[in-house]
Amino acid sequence: MRSYPAILSSLFHHRIFSRFRRTISLQSPATVTTPMAATAEDSLRRALADKQSTIDAHGSAIRQLKTSGASKSEIDDAVKALNALKLEKTSIENQLKASISGDANGSAISRDAFRQAVVNTLERRLFYIPSFKIYRGVAGLYDYGPPGCAVKSNVLAFWRQHFVLEEDMLEVDCPCVTPEVVLKASGHVDKFTDLMVKDEKTGNCYRADHLLKDYCKDKLENDLALSADKAAELKHVLAVLDDLSGEQLGAKIKEYGIVAPDTKNPLSDPYPFNLMFQTQIGPSGASTGYMRPETAQGIFVNFKDLYYYNGNKLPFAAAQIGQAFRNEISPRQGLLRVREFTLAEIEHFVDPDDKSHPKYSEVSNLEFLMFPRDEQMSGQSAKRLGLGEAVSKGIVNNQTLAYFIGRVYLFLTQLGIDEERLRFRQHLPNEMAHYAADCWDAEIESSYGWIECVGIADRSAYDLRAHTDKSGVALVAQEKFAEPKEVEKLVITPVKKELGLIFKGNQKMVVEALEAMNEKEALDMKATLETKGEVEFEVCTLEKTVTIKKSMVSISKEKKKEHQRVFTPSVIEPSFGIGRIIYCLYEHSFYMRPSKAGDEQLNVFRFPPLVAPIKCTVFPLVQNQQYEEVAKQISRSLTAAGISNKKDITGTSIGKRYARTDELGVPFAVTVDSTSSVTIRERDSKDQIRVNVDEVAAVIKDVSEGRCTWADILQKYPAHTSASADE
Amino acid sequence: MRSYPAILSSLFHHRIFSRFRRTISLQSPATVTTPMAATAEDSLRRALADKQSTIDAHGSAIRQLKTSGASKSEIDDAVKALNALKLEKTSIENQLKASISGDANGSAISRDAFRQAVVNTLERRLFYIPSFKIYRGVAGLYDYGPPGCAVKSNVLAFWRQHFVLEEDMLEVDCPCVTPEVVLKASGHVDKFTDLMVKDEKTGNCYRADHLLKDYCKDKLENDLALSADKAAELKHVLAVLDDLSGEQLGAKIKEYGIVAPDTKNPLSDPYPFNLMFQTQIGPSGASTGYMRPETAQGIFVNFKDLYYYNGNKLPFAAAQIGQAFRNEISPRQGLLRVREFTLAEIEHFVDPDDKSHPKYSEVSNLEFLMFPRDEQMSGQSAKRLGLGEAVSKGIVNNQTLAYFIGRVYLFLTQLGIDEERLRFRQHLPNEMAHYAADCWDAEIESSYGWIECVGIADRSAYDLRAHTDKSGVALVAQEKFAEPKEVEKLVITPVKKELGLIFKGNQKMVVEALEAMNEKEALDMKATLETKGEVEFEVCTLEKTVTIKKSMVSISKEKKKEHQRVFTPSVIEPSFGIGRIIYCLYEHSFYMRPSKAGDEQLNVFRFPPLVAPIKCTVFPLVQNQQYEEVAKQISRSLTAAGISNKKDITGTSIGKRYARTDELGVPFAVTVDSTSSVTIRERDSKDQIRVNVDEVAAVIKDVSEGRCTWADILQKYPAHTSASADE
Structure with a gap:
């Protein structure tokens, strides 16, 4: 029997980018989310161990032959046989190496190279900049440079249109500085921690799970003598890593003899480190505050006013876009794990007895990759599933949750996320807080693996109850009969x-x-x-x-x-990590193609116009005052229409100028080669059309704002072909 | 002779919302920015003192008469005369009271009532909400509720269009968490302070200047026996308050016997309190960070990359919108002095030898209220001045500075700021850091007085030099010959x-x-x-x-x-306090008008469509399924066109529904009174026109996005008049 106060005082709950500690037995059968496709590797490890025993046995046999005074030819034959065994062992070793790297490294090598190409382009073109670079930077802090900042603005503007405006949500904007009492009620003060170990001599800090993970991966990849059983054990550790308690992590660190990576000094026992940035509000020192770790709490504490604003009616949703802060112990994974980031969160409040959604029918026919609990537990992979079917079969808990899953799918794919590399993964029972009805993460595949970018959770009444309890203000709804x-x-x-x-x-x-x-x-x-x-x-x-x-x-x-x-209303919470979505979008949009001369590979971002940092460039074909005047005029008319554009009047070859802007993902280029009409080139197809000067702004505006497609435009305007047309 | 290192190590500089300590003699003739229009009050105070002496003298005379045994009639006459004198004194006292309240309180009473009406409406309609209200809030922190958040989004979107897009600025987005070294270089760690005093017994904190200000104002307003000289002294203290050193403030507090307002306990000497929120970056405790007090530093430290991004060419501007944080000692003035706020800052980098601006001619014909240094020093008031004239006469230092002053004027007036209550005030020599070439504040008049909302400063090479010096990275530009x-x-x-x-x-x-x-x-x-x-x-x-x-x-x-x-390039910095602009906009947009029945006063915000939180409401005239269907259809088409709108299908009277949305500043209301055509009503004129259902979205979109005016629409569509037309 579980009683209500226990629910209130229960564990801090899993939410996008956050974690909470669960206890799991290291002896329990693995509840691994991806099947261990390790059979080949396993049998090779076993074969290697067998071969080694045979070799050892053979070695002793030869030593015995020698002591017992066997004949030279007898001994020579035995040595020959031993050498043959050693060759066989080498062959197995090589197969094992290949198998490991195929598993863990093979595609990783090309993945790393791909990531490096993307990241180099992003940094060189100032999509982002390590913050405070001239002062050698701060780990986990990044600036968005001009094109990155424009992409972010575009993504947020589309988010507002797609969610806030389309769904009539109540958008709020609350401060980042948050008094302790609020985060005490939400559970963050007590539970928002990572486990940390310290170098006992230097005091350097490490995340305990990272050290254990690095140890296991290193052993698995580089220790060929590892027994199959030991390998299975390490893989199991990796699989349950996120669920280990401090004691369990500490025991493993001791058992494996893991030391501080920089100094080889011994490490302290793991202890929890709170991930919130702490500060003082006001001068007295008596009022502790934190930089908010998420934006949601600002909505919960305003529930009463927002419910009133909505005419005391349910359901309604409130939304907030803003900065959130997490003082990571040692940030890794570049732009994916940072100390300050933009969240966009929705809290949809609904009657717990009626979680239907009036617009459910608009998404129920969608079909996409879903990864339900059962498929994960039985080692299968994600599969295409109709959303309507998932609800009717009880895979997705309710219509409202499904509605948001569908809307998130539409949002991400319209931004340019590859739908083949997007899946909705259901939380396993042990990942969810016990009060949560159902949780699904939108995961996007990147060079770092599958990344949680949006969390969509039915959190039941937990948050409103927690604040009701702490504040004494009843955050409830009424249904008048x-x-x-x-x-x-x-x-x-x-x-x-x-x-x-x-x-x-x-x-x-x-x-x-x-x-x-x-x-x-x-x-x-x-x-x-x-x-x-x-x-x-x-x-x-x-x-x-x-x-x-x-x-x-x-x-x-x-x-x-x-x-x-x-x-107390239930809340369904879609929570978007904007920076993560943008990074995955960069990877999904990036490709390389040979230059016209074939002498180099050129980088392109295939951003849809909606996302592109600059919608259009304007080039005079040659340096010439008349053409420059036309270019200026077109640029001015684009600006007046609210279309971001860039003139390039340098004398650089047209091909180079195209290449430069392809690398920024600019979808359209206007080239001025006469004073009456000009060409418009589309980035990916390199198709060109000819359009009158005074129509250019309208054409670009229509296609940039999605009122028509490039295909529509191709039909309407004459194609342009010329020697200078392409690079 | 002043040498270069002295420049680098000089005082931290004045910037929007910030202050720095200058030293000023309390004995020096007042460098008061507003003329002391106190002659009437002064002579009344003198007359009062004279009358009191006469009364005193008369009193002694009567006592003498009595001792010397004068006749009863003689004494009665003298007493009569004394009573007449006392009556005259009362009359002077009343005149003095009126004069003081005319000066300081008279309009203040109506100002306070006006502010209360605005603030009540803003809070009731959730334009803003005191943050964490259910936990009794935190001083100086406010949430933007749904309409406030929409207004803010609209203001920022227009800012991006008007500045970033129009001027081809490089927008960046840097973290709020900032390492100490950056703010050490900028001067904030050492100089970004306010002077604080503590209640010596309870430890309660107060701003020293606030206490002194309250004391002086209270004396001037309520102590009729104050001598004209003492009154002049207190007025001088108020005028130079911002410039007093800690010692000077402390001396005055002692001299006037000022004690802690809550407890009457003695106060400590004033000491500087740093206004930045401090925190720790990472778990080691070895890396101090602060929440940025302004966004500008993120741009300065990126100068090198941004200059490269701009093709190593000057001039160019970078811009940033973001949160800034100031841990005020005791925030007052509601939304104007808060602990966390949104800044929008521009850093325009320019060759110090050439501060001309290519688009200067586009603003040089503008004319508006300016308040140059000379007018302030000689006690005159702000005057209308042509911007071109101000530059040619050397009043404004250079074209680029003037260009931004002009663009800021256009920005603010297009938002709906009353141009009669907007002035550009030049900093006095003692307000500027010595390296600054010229500074102008856009000040907006509100019920709190003239409020600095935008600072536009030519900061010369100070900031880039400071970071060059501290980081060792040369933040410079090259001109190749x-x-x-x-x-x-x-x-x-x-x-x-x-x-x-x-x-x-x-x-x-x-x-x-x-x-x-x-x-x-x-x-x-x-x-x-x-x-x-x-x-x-x-x-x-x-x-x-x-x-x-x-x-x-x-x-x-x-x-x-x-x-x-x-x-080292010079930087010209327009810095916008977005929250302050929005608050002033609320006051300038608010008015009351009688309801149709004349029985109550209704609140209206006359926001231009650009700013309005919701552009359009859609009402079925009566509750009726057909009309509701049409209303839904119109609402959907508006949403699809990106126009924020709200349906109201309650059975409330149409007049009440108009009043409700007037109070939110919704400019247009569509009323469905047939299934083929509907009426559109404009908020301020209450004019109505009749438009076909399928044209509604396009009409509202055009007029909301400024492609046409309501006057244009009035000409194009038939007027609608009916009994139900107005409230």
């Missing part, structure tokens, strides 16, 4: 006097636990008390089971007239 | 051996000061050394004057061939 309803109500009346005698100081906790029973629990208890006179009852807040006697509680059902229903 | 130039260069060679003998440990400072002399200073020194053999030389870094002998330095001019010129 058209006419009063007669309802049978469960009445639980703990007999405080009796309880006080037995439980003394713990009386309050027992009373609360009794009062928090749901109907079934209470009626079960009533039945047991009537038959047996007493019952065992678990009080979560005391972490023990107590004996309740018949005299200690009265449980009955009574009829009452009610005029309204008062309840 | 078409052909090498022969230049005469000044060569200053301090003779270190000689200097060392005399100045020992101070040698380095003297050497630096000598090397930092400009050409005129050096040639003057050379001439003096040649005639007199020695010269007095002020070394700012030593804060003293030393004697330089001929043997200590050689100064000569040499001819050299140079291929390029390397220089």
Whole structure:
């Protein structure tokens, strides 16, 4: 029996980019999310070990032959055989190496090279810049340079259009500085931690799980003598790494003899480090504050006002875009794990008894890669699934959750995320807080693997209840009945006097636990008390089971007239890591193609116009005052239409100028080669059309803002072909 | 003589919302920015004092009469005369009260009532919400609720269009968390302070200047017995308040016997409190960071990359929109002085030898209220001035500065700021850092007085030099000469051996000061050394004057061939306090008008469509399924066109529904009273036109996005008049 106060005081919950500690047995069968496709490697490790034993045995045999004075030819034959065995061993070693690198490194090599090409381009063209570079930077902090900043603006503007405007959401904007009491209520002050170890001599800090992970990966990749059993053990450790407790991590670190990587000094036991940036609000030093680790809490604490603003009606959604902060112990993975980032979060408040969604039919026909719990547990992979089917089969918990999954799918693919490399992965039972009804992550595949970019969680009533509890302000909704309803109500009346005698100081906790029973629990208890006179009852807040006697509680059902229903709404929360989405978008948009002369590879970002940092460049074909005047005029008309554009009047060859802007992902280039009409070139196809000067701005605006496609335009305007047309 | 190192180590500089301490004599004639229009009050105070003396004298005379045994009638006459004098005194007192309240309170009463009406509406309609309200809030932190958030988005989108896009600026987005070294270089770690006093018993903190200000104002307003001289002194204190040093503030607090307002306990001496929120970056505790107090530093540290991105060409501008943080000691003035706020900053980098601007002619004909230094010093008021004239007369230092002043004027007035309540005030010499060439603040008049909302400063090379100095990375620009130039260069060679003998440990400072002399200073020194053999030389870094002998330095001019010129660009910085602009906009947009029945006053925000949080509401005239269907259809087409809109299908009277949305500043209301055509009502004129259902979205879009005006639309569509037309 789990009681209500226990729910309130329960574990801090998993949310995008955050983690919480669960306990998992290292001996339990692996609950691995990706199947261990390690059979080939396993048998090679076994064969290698076998071969080594054979060689060892053969070695002793030869030594015995020698001591026993065997003939030279006899010994020579034996040595020959031993050498043959050693050759076989080498061959197995090579196969094993190949198998390991095929598993872990093979595609990793090309993945690393690909990532390097993308990242080089991004840094060279100032999509991003390591922050405070002239002061040697700060790990985990990045600036968006001009094109990156424009991409981010475009993504956020589209997010506002696609979610806030389209769904009539209430957008709010709350401060980053947050007083302690709010984050105490949300659980962050106590639970928002990573486990850290310190170099016992220098005091350098490391994430305990990172060190263990690095150790296991290194062993698996480089230690050929590793037994198959040991290899399986290390793989299991890797699989359950996120779920290990501090004690378990510490024990493994000791067992494997892991030391500080920089100094080889011994390490401290792991201990929790809170990931929030702490500060003081005001000058007195009496008021602790934190930089918010997520934007959601600002919405929850305003629930009452927002509900009123919405005319006291459910469902409604509130949204917030803003900075969030996490003081990572040692940030890795470049732009994916940073100390400050932009979140866009939605909190959709809904009646827990009715999670249908009026616009559900608009997404129920969508079909895309989903990775439900069962497929993960049974070692299968993600599969294409109709959203409607997933709901009707009970795979996705409810319509509203499904509606947001569908809308997130549309959002990401319209941005340019490759739908083949996008999947919605359901949380496994052990990943979810117990109060959560269902959680799905939109994961995007990148060179770092599958990255959680959007979390979509049905968090039930947890957050509003936590703040109700802490603030004393009831964050609830009312449903007024058209006419009063007669309802049978469960009445639980703990007999405080009796309880006080037995439980003394713990009386309050027992009373609360009794009062928090749901109907079934209470009626079960009533039945047991009537038959047996007493019952065992678990009080979560005391972490023990107590004996309740018949005299200690009265449980009955009574009829009452009610005029309204008062309840805590459930919240369905889609939470977007904007920086992660943008980074994955960079990888999905990047490709290389040979220059016209074939002497070099040119970089291109195939951003859709919606996302492109600059929509259009304007080039005079040759340096010439007349053409430059036309270029200026076109640029001015584009600017007036709100279309970001760039003139390039340098004398560089047209091919070079195209290449430069392809690398920024500019979708359209206007080349001025006469004063009456000009050409427009599309980036990916390199198609060119001819358009009158005074129509250019309108054409570019239409195709940039999605009112028509390039294909439409190709049909409408004459194609242009010329020697100078292409690079 | 002021030498270069002294410039670098000079005071932290004045910037929007910030302050720095200057020293000013309390005995000096007042350098008051607003003329003391206090003559009437002064003479009343004098008359009151005179009358009191006369009354006192008369009182003694009567006492003498009594002792000397004068006749009853004689005494009665004298008492009569005394009573007449007392009546005259009361009359003067009343005049004085009226004069004071006319000065300080009279309009203040209506100002306060007006502000209360605006603020009540803003809070009730959730334009803003005190943050973390359910936890009793945190002073100086506010949330933007749904309409406020929409207004802010609109203002920022327009800012991007008006500045970034229109001027081809390089927008960047840097983190808020900033390492100490950056803010040490900028001067914030050492100088970004306010003076604070503590209640010596409770430890409560107060801003020293606020306490002194409150004391002076209270005395001036409520102490009628105050002498004219004392009143003048208190007014002078108020005028120079911002410039007082800690010692001066402390002395005044002691002199006036000011105590802690809450407890009447004695106060500590004033001491500086740094206004930055401090935190730790990473887990080690070894790396101090701050939440940035402004966004500008993120641009300065990226100068090198941005200059390269711009093709190594000047001028160019970089821009940034983002959160900034200031840990105010005790925030007052509601939304105007907050602890976290959005800044939008531009850093325009320019050749110090050429501050012309190519688009200057586009603004030079503008005319608006300017308040140059001379007018302030001579007690005049702001006056309408042509921007071109201000530049040609040397009132505004240069074209680029003037260009931005003009663009800021256009930006603010297009948002809806009343141009009669907007002025550009030039900084007085004592307000500017000595390196600044010229500074102007866009000040907007609100119920709090004239509020600095945008600062536009020519900061010369200060910031780039400070970061060059601290980081060792040269933040400079190059001008390549078409052909090498022969230049005469000044060569200053301090003779270190000689200097060392005399100045020992101070040698380095003297050497630096000598090397930092400009050409005129050096040639003057050379001439003096040649005639007199020695010269007095002020070394700012030593804060003293030393004697330089001929043997200590050689100064000569040499001819050299140079291929390029390397220089530190000047920066012109327009810095926008977005929250302040929005608050002033609320006040300028607010008005009240009687309801149709005349029984109540209704609130209206006259936001231009550009700013309005919602562009359009859609109402079915009566509750009716057909009309509701049409309303839905119109709402959908508006949403698809990106126009924020709101349906109201409640059965409330149409007048009430109009009033509700007028209060949110919604400019247009569509009322569905048939299935073929509908009415569109404009908020301020209450004019209505009739438009076909399928044209509605296009009409609203055009007028919302400024492609046409309401007047244009009135001409094009038939007017609609009906009983239900107005409220």
